[in-house]
Amino acid sequence: MYTTTDERGILNNFAAEPKISYAEYPSQEEQRRYAMQGGVATLLVGVLLLIAFSVS
Numbered sequence: 001m002y003t004t005t006d007e008r009g010i011l012n013n014f015a016a017e018p019k020i021s022y023a024e025y026p027s028q029e030e031q032r033r034y035a036m037q038g039g040v041a042t043l044l045v046g047v048l049l050l051i052a053f054s055v056s
Contacts, residue, residue, distance in 0.1 A: 002014040026034065 002016070004012045004014075006012065
């Protein structure tokens with residue numbers, strides 16, 4: 001942690017900055033997996049909505 005002191009003796013603490021890492025574009029397999037997960041999630045939400053409307 002980096003700390004400074006001004007002329008009145010007040011401390012000012014600075015957080016340690018994390019190392020920067022850049023994101024990589026997903027591979028074809030990961031893109032297919034994301035699309036499949038999105039389809040399953042959409043299907044699940046649709047089924048839940050149909051059940052909610054049919055019960056009410």
